[in-house]
Amino acid sequence: MRIRGLVVLWLLFSASAAIATAQAPDRIVYEGQTYALHTNPLGQYFARHPERHPREAQDGERVVMSTGLWRGYVATFAIEDDSMVLLDFEVLRPSDDPDEMSTRLVSEIERFFETPESRILDWYSGIMVIPQGEMIHYVHLAYASVYESYLLLRIEDGSLIDSVTFSADEFIGFKQRQFTVFRESDEYQEMVEYYSQDEDYDQDFLNQFIFDGGGFVESVMIDFHETTSTD
Numbered sequence: 001m002r003i004r005g006l007v008v009l010w011l012l013f014s015a016s017a018a019i020a021t022a023q024a025p026d027r028i029v030y031e032g033q034t035y036a037l038h039t040n041p042l043g044q045y046f047a048r049h050p051e052r053h054p055r056e057a058q059d060g061e062r063v064v065m066s067t068g069l070w071r072g073y074v075a076t077f078a079i080e081d082d083s084m085v086l087l088d089f090e091v092l093r094p095s096d097d098p099d100e101m102s103t104r105l106v107s108e109i110e111r112f113f114e115t116p117e118s119r120i121l122d123w124y125s126g127i128m129v130i131p132q133g134e135m136i137h138y139v140h141l142a143y144a145s146v147y148e149s150y151l152l153l154r155i156e157d158g159s160l161i162d163s164v165t166f167s168a169d170e171f172i173g174f175k176q177r178q179f180t181v182f183r184e185s186d187e188y189q190e191m192v193e194y195y196s197q198d199e200d201y202d203q204d205f206l207n208q209f210i211f212d213g214g215g216f217v218e219s220v221m222i223d224f225h226e227t228t229s230t231d
Helices: 044-046 166-181 188-196 203-212
Strands: 026-029 032-037 073-080 081-094 103-107 128-138 145-156 159-167
Touching: 026 044, 026 145, 032 128, 103 159, 145 166, 159 166, 166 203, 188 203
Parallel strands: 026 073
Antiparallel strands: 026 032, 073 081, 081 103, 128 145, 145 159
16 A cells, blocks of 8 residues: 555645635546546646646736636546546636626646647556535535545556445545555644644544545555445
């Protein structure tokens, strides 16, 4: 088991409403169907190359910051021949009409990922979470709401290695196993050290917040098949 490329900033306590608000998801085309993603694979890329994020681009264009889309873009991926590729990259921009306060998503893949080679995600490793069915429990926190079932895709160095479909209870059981691993990580210990300085610090509340947010699910790479239930 291993933890790779964990980006935990969005899990930390923040006054920002963006983190506490359900987010517009990225998308993935898999076996001929388009799904919403509860992970954001380009987060790893922009963590390594922050200067390439649309917010940092010196092109005179403004990226809109929205509480429902704090990252400022929507990416669409596909699994093609068991490899992960980027199909589209839409940036949240202001309306063309200066008198309007509305926003629009503009496809800018050719601006930010200019070549076919740059759209091959051979640098990406993680577990992609695809919710399926009806929402059965709403949580006002990023991708924390619970759905009837989940399709999980395990990607290593851009290649599809494994997949599994879990019921809601099975997915929660899988998260619990992952969280046990995550609590041994340096990232978790740093979060505890940081927030334990607050006089109102509550260990149980922090653990529940991290678990519900589920940011660790993408990067805690444990076996899907060790167990498939919470029993």
